[in-house]
Amino acid sequence: MDDDSLDSFDDLFEPFGLEGKPDKEPATPRRQSPPRSTRAATTVEGAVACVSCGAPNDPDNRHCERCGARLARSQMPVAPQPMLRTTAGARALIVLASVVLGVAILALLVNMFSGGGGGTTETTNTTPTSLPTTPVGPLTPIAVNCNPPSSELSSYPCEALIDGDPATSWNAIDGGIGVEITFLFAPPVQITEMIIQNVEDECRFLRNHRMKGIEVSINDLTHTIVKELGDSRDLQRVDIRSIGTSSLTIRITSGYPGQTCDGKEPYFEMAAQDIYFFGRPLSGG
Incomplete structure (x- = not known):
């Protein structure tokens, strides 16, 4: 058997560890990847999430810091309509108008029930069943x-x-x-x-x-x-x-x-x- 055949045979059984154990080589230390930046993991208070990549962004940003996509902004809140307030002069004018209206209505009622004016005379002259003026x-x-x-x-x-x-x-x-x-x-x-x-x-x-x-x-x-x-x-x-x-x-x-x-x-x-x-x-x- 020649040397080439022997080398092939050794190569065949090498995976099964039949050949003599080689000397141990010192283990190469594993490289550690540098720690990721904590900026992305830190959640900014009031941050706006990107709709494209989900990364949090400062609420003042218009574009995503990671992917550059335009950030969606919520509609600005609308302030409630201020309550109508009347001044002291307006309130006094309202009170005065109410008093004048009440006096006018009272005068009208008194005039109606007292029988004043020319209406009573006209009714007396035109009503056939009215009392005569002859004394009893x-x-x-x-x-x-x-x-x-x-x-x-x-x-x-x-x-x-x-x-x-x-x-x-x-x-x-x-x-x-x-x-x-x-x-x-x-x-x-x-x-x-x-x-x-x-x-x-x-x-x-x-x-x-x-x-x-x-x-x-x-x-x-x-x-x-x-x-x-x-x-x-x-x-x-x-x-x-x-x-x-x-x-x-x-x-x-x-x-x-x-x-x-x-x-x-x-x-x-x-x-x-x-x-x-x-x-x-x-x-x-």
């Missing part, structure tokens, strides 16, 4: 009728109610309940009050029946006036608010019963002395 006075009916006619005593007729004579009186049989007394006026009148006078003599007053409940109907009013009279010889007043009356009817619905007086038995009739009316005539007089 006594009114005399032209006639009086009792219904039914058989209810009155011939010696004590209905006409006695309007003759103004205290010596005469009206009497109705059977206590007078249900009797209607109608008074006629011509020309029409405006009645403000009606007064009923019972018999003034004490014993005659007590022994006769007296009116208690009455219903008053007036031809120019749609409602009926209901009144309960007192059991007294005093004048019995009934308020009337008619406009233009030509007839008034009293219907007797109840009465006070007669009583004994000085040992004398009561009567079965109802009695009244006079009935008076007060108001204004609408025309004539």
Whole structure:
């Protein structure tokens, strides 16, 4: 076997360490890379990150220090709109204007409710139902009728109610309940009050029946006036608010019963002395 073959054979088994171990060579020290700059690792307060490489940059920079890309900047915050403030002079002017407006409104209301100006005079002249200027006075009916006619005593007729004579009186049989007394006026009148006078003599007053409940109907009013009279010889007043009356009817619905007086038995009739009316005539007089 020649030398070339032996060298090839040694090369074949060299990887398996079959050849004698060579002497150890001293280990070469490993080079250490220099430490990286800490500038990139240091995070600047308020730093802006680059959208291209992610490197932090000073917020005042317009371009990235690493890659040179343009840095995106956030929109500058908008300051809030200042509050509107009024000066002392403006506030005083507002107060003064409010006072003037209030005084004007108050004067307008006083003028409306006091009826001032020419409006009231015009309304009085053009309204047909306004009160006449004639003063209130006594009114005399032209006639009086009792219904039914058989209810009155011939010696004590209905006409006695309007003759103004205290010596005469009206009497109705059977206590007078249900009797209607109608008074006629011509020309029409405006009645403000009606007064009923019972018999003034004490014993005659007590022994006769007296009116208690009455219903008053007036031809120019749609409602009926209901009144309960007192059991007294005093004048019995009934308020009337008619406009233009030509007839008034009293219907007797109840009465006070007669009583004994000085040992004398009561009567079965109802009695009244006079009935008076007060108001204004609408025309004539």
